Amino acid sequence: MSTSANGAAEVLDAVRNLVPTLRNNAKETEEKRWILAENIELLEKAGVFRTAVPQKFGGLDLPVAEQAEIISEIARGCGSTGWVSMVWISTAWIASLYPDKAQEEVFADGSVRISGGFTPSGTLKPTEGGYILNGTWRFNTGVPGAQWNVHAAMVEREDGEHEELFALVPASDVQIADDWDVFGAAGTGSATSTVKDVFVPAHRVVGVDVYDASTRDRWNADLLGRNYNLTSYILATCAPVYIGLAKAALELFLQRTPGKAITYTNWADQAEHPYTQIQVAHAANKIAACEALQSTWLEAIQKPTDAGEKMTVEQKAAIRGQVGYVVQSTKEAVETLYNISSASAILRSAPLQRYYRDIAALSLHGLLTPTSSLEAHGRVLLGLEPGTDYI
Numbered sequence: 001m002s003t004s005a006n007g008a009a010e011v012l013d014a015v016r017n018l019v020p021t022l023r024n025n026a027k028e029t030e031e032k033r034w035i036l037a038e039n040i041e042l043l044e045k046a047g048v049f050r051t052a053v054p055q056k057f058g059g060l061d062l063p064v065a066e067q068a069e070i071i072s073e074i075a076r077g078c079g080s081t082g083w084v085s086m087v088w089i090s091t092a093w094i095a096s097l098y099p100d101k102a103q104e105e106v107f108a109d110g111s112v113r114i115s116g117g118f119t120p121s122g123t124l125k126p127t128e129g130g131y132i133l134n135g136t137w138r139f140n141t142g143v144p145g146a147q148w149n150v151h152a153a154m155v156e157r158e159d160g161e162h163e164e165l166f167a168l169v170p171a172s173d174v175q176i177a178d179d180w181d182v183f184g185a186a187g188t189g190s191a192t193s194t195v196k197d198v199f200v201p202a203h204r205v206v207g208v209d210v211y212d213a214s215t216r217d218r219w220n221a222d223l224l225g226r227n228y229n230l231t232s233y234i235l236a237t238c239a240p241v242y243i244g245l246a247k248a249a250l251e252l253f254l255q256r257t258p259g260k261a262i263t264y265t266n267w268a269d270q271a272e273h274p275y276t277q278i279q280v281a282h283a284a285n286k287i288a289a290c291e292a293l294q295s296t297w298l299e300a301i302q303k304p305t306d307a308g309e310k311m312t313v314e315q316k317a318a319i320r321g322q323v324g325y326v327v328q329s330t331k332e333a334v335e336t337l338y339n340i341s342s343a344s345a346i347l348r349s350a351p352l353q354r355y356y357r358d359i360a361a362l363s364l365h366g367l368l369t370p371t372s373s374l375e376a377h378g379r380v381l382l383g384l385e386p387g388t389d390y391i
């Protein structure tokens with residue numbers, strides 16, 4: 001077994017052991033609108049925030065399939081903690097695309113939490129040695145507990161052309177609003193972040209070309225097999241959250257149903273009712289199908305990367321569509337289980353309703369919403385351009 005496999009197994013085992021604690025902390029996490037410090041500390045101790053850090057900085061640099069398995073387990077415990085962990089892990093991988101000097105600063109401790117605002121709602125003004133950053137970014141998941149933050153911003157060049165750049169700044173330079181108050185994924189702390197007149201050295205600012213796998217090589221490309229297509233990698237780390245949420249909902253339903261009567265009927269045990277049996281089987285098979293589909297796209301991402309090849313448009317569009325299908329199917333599975341639950345499922349003390357609301361909220365994410373994702377996939381299947389740059 002490789003060092004990577006050993007590291008992944010240790011982290012995965014540790015996270016599985018934490019699932020009951022994460023689940024117990026979920027209600028308070030939601031009430032506080034931010035994941036508990038205990039969750040962060042336990043995941044830090046488990047090695048979660050080292051998973052995407054390059055080995056040369058003391059990280060595990062796990063392949064995307066192993067990252068996905070870990071993220072799914074975290075989400076099985078708490079949806080908000082799973083989503084935040086996904087953001088911190090995937091954005092750490094993004095930081096590995098920056099010049100070595102930036103990586104040395106960001107990965108100095110071997111474990112790091114990085115959030116990001118990727119809508120270019122800021123501006124960068126060139127100055128000696130770098131840029132001055134100003135801007136405000138909404139829905140910045142994980143920023144309350146991040147150590148660094150990536151901010152997308154526009155710069156005007158001398159010829160009048162505008163270019164999108166990505167500035168990496170310490171969290172101490174970021175102001176965080178208290179404006180995250182939502183009905184689902186409430187503990188993600190996806191607040192508005194603001195940066196005012198912050199100097200960002202040139203080595204911590206990169207352009208779209210560095211993010212584009214068709215035109216760049218990873219700065220630490222000596223680590224074979226991690227030079228993923230950006231969008232495909234991000235999608236592959238997001239999807240496990242939905243799968244983890246759905247698996248948790250199924251577990252909870254199966255735990256609470258046997259022996260529970262169906263009110264106002266003669267059925268003393270809901271588990272004995274054929275409709276319950278059929279609906280539970282539908283939900284379970286949707287979840288299993290999503291896991292199988294996930295294994296397909298993880299291989300589709302890793303195989304060309306290991307061979308030093310770029311993914312085709314068809315491969316990337318398929319992953320976008322498949323992830324959209326998984327978002328839709330896991331949401332449907334959770335809705336099925338919620339709809340055949342008793343009225344007590346609406347109590348805030350009942351975890352099932354939280355998974356129901358979390359997956360409903362997260363299914364609206366712009367990059368993951370099924371309609372747009374399936375459209376891009378369908379266009380390519382029909383011989384058309386994907387109609388989006390995000391594949």
